[in-house]
Amino acid sequence: MKKLILNVTVLISLVFLSSCYDEKLLSLNEHSIVYCSESSPETFNPQLTLSTTAIDATSNQLYDKLLAYQGDGSTLGSSLAKSWHVSRDGKKVTFYLRKNVAFHQTAYFTPSRLLTADDVMFSFNRILDINHPFHNVSGSNYPFFQNTSFNNLVKKIEKINDHTVRFHLAYADNFFLANLATDFAVILSAEYGKQLTKHHAKHDIDIYPIGTGPFKLKEYRVGSFIRYYRHEKYWQQPAQIEQLVFDITSSNTGRLTKLLAKECDISSNPIAHEIIHQRDDLTIDSLTELDVSYFGFNVTKAPFDNKLVRQAISYAINKKALLETVYQNKAELANAILPSTSWAYDKKITAQVFSVDKAKELLSKAGYGDGFTMELWVIPKQETYNPDPLTMAKLIQADLKKINIKVIIVSDKGDTFLHRLSAGEQQSFLLGWSAEHSDPDAFFTPRLSCTSTNNHSRTFWCNAEYDNIIEKSLQTTNINQRKKYYAKAMAIVEQEVPLIPIAHSKRYLARGKNVKGKVLSPFGGISFYRVVKNSDNGKVLHENKSTDTVNEKGKK
């Protein structure tokens, strides 16, 4: 009898405990997001890096920029700067800052003031001024700004008053504003810098970050997790979720397991898409990246100085097969050098026809009816835009065999290989590029214009009409006009075939269906600002509504 009573009490207490456990878990779980990321960020300052991991963990979570892209990315909108003015010669750009922007308050820093022009000066002078006290902290490497020769462009930054800053430029630059809206051009706190200088801990500025973004850093354990809390005094509506945790899980299967076991709400780069699709409660988001992988020709070398030969090859390559084998269909087939996510993409562009007969016909027209032998240069290294260049080369080799062209694959990992490519020793090659900023010009001027023939493009193709068009497109700010110019430029490239665009890579994110709100953005890192989580049972409709209103407010 005694035993029976004991058993019953144990049972009751267990039931009670488990029920209160569930109820409470919901409350914490509902306001938190666990994101399974692929690796540890090497820094918490996006100024210092180009790595996607670091950008994902920092830019849109911890910081804000002066400007932000809006809508489809064709226009720039206000962010920390509520408005801006460009002088007529384009050499003076003045920003008028918001007056209600608060920095993070954390265990290691308590701000005494709101955002002012000093913070903007501090953030950019750190990059520009080699004598700035913070310039050499964490190495003096600012890759994005060095790549875009930012220090040649900006002569000086002037503080007009507490909320007005003027950038004096050496020359007018069309992408200056666009560059300030990228994930790298974040605003740091000058006051925090001062405090660190006082405590001789300057290095901490990139390890214990202070920004104005929607989340603030709470704790970071290398290789394990990053914990963020909501920034309650965010200048926009505070984020919906209270806690954001990056669960650093480098193994692909580990991330999949955690996703399937519901231990993470969102997972980066998921594998086994079929398994995720089979589950009713999970979904995959995808987004085409601003990059392209291509098969290029050295147009100064025979037989590729002949346009017909290049065209023939473009008909002979089975891009769909390449996409299936090399990318496992996890990429977008490239019909033009510009990905379809760019606002300048011309929707009228049709897919390249795959036709061996047409290719043969063009070849004989060009006088190469019996075929020829050519070299294809490949760097056997995995890139975001091309996961397996060597396999791609082998498939192209097989394709071209059908039109009697014998392909010899030349591959070399060494650094000299790229130099030899730039020197133009190759006949044809497999390469690709990723755009530095979201303006479509990143796909045109630096790659295929005559001035770029020495730099970025290894095709040595130079076309006066093309140059003329892309130059014109830069001189206007009219979006529709620019679209037309770029459509023309793409048509020329399609006609002339200095290169055959093959694929644009895609970025994937898996998430539970109860997690709503946009995370991926076509220009740069992920953002959790708009993410909301619905409890699995019942509350969905109500929560949904509130999200929408918040989003609307956010946009305004």
Next chain:
Amino acid sequence: MLVFTLRRLSLFFFTMLILTLVSFSLSYLFPGNAVINLSGEVNASASRLQELNVAYQMDNNVFWQYIAYLQHIFSGDLGLSMASQTIISTEMVSLLSATIELSLVALSIAMFVGIPLGFISAVKHNKPTDNAILSMSMLGDSIPVFWLGLLAILTFSINLGWLPSAGQMSLLFEIKLVTGIQFIDILISENPYKWQAFWDAVAHIILPACVIAVAPASIFIRLARTSMIEVLETSYIRAAKAKGLNFKQIIFRHAIRNALIKMIRHVGLQFSNLITLAMVTEVIFSWPGIGRWLIASIAQRDYTAIQSGLLVLSCFIFIVHILTDFIYAALNPLARGKKHGS
């Protein structure tokens, strides 16, 4: 008991001597500069390197270098991890305690399941129950732990969704590290979600602990069975039977107690086996313990971490052995007279 203690202490001393010697010689056997292997400061500047050379007495002969190494160890300085440049000794505290926590839970599961089953099987000697339990233990002993772990994740985490598959606790709970033993830390923390965190931690430990417990439990079954059979055949049990004690009295008053004492030593011996299993299991369940850390260090060629990790782990296992020996000796006066260390 004094002689016994002294004997154990001298054994401890010499084993530690050999362990530190092995660990010290590793820094020469690993590729690279010995002083960098010892200190782990891969990015040391020329002046810092000079300081390190002095600190580790690199200009003196090997004997003094070894003495310098010992000094560093005894002052708690195990160097920096080559991969993450964090201080190994502080990291070790949380890692080792996570492993201890997991192993203790696994050990108690193994004991509470294995020993009673073994006793039952001994009492029902050569009957169907005995055979069933024995074959079960055979099966448990032969299943590889990594496979069992994956199977458990597949079944209980992915398909059924009952238990979490990775980590010590959901990352959502923010618990300050005080003692290193997570359950204690949770209970003394001031987190409003304390109880929720506690039950979450319980849910997290069930799968890995059960997976680790399977192999030792099956060994305990067989050991408990043998020791119980031995006890049941002794003359004092026969005397008890002759006195007219009933079966229950014989088993619970006399047999179990005596059979258990014999088990204590085996539990200690099983501990090193358990730690080995725990290392593999930690990798599978992403348990933030010393095993996973050590395996990751090996993969990253983090020589300083490997060296210190091995030293700490072997030291820990040895201490557990000695402790169980003491407990055994305290409970069983007969054992104190035995001369040799084993």
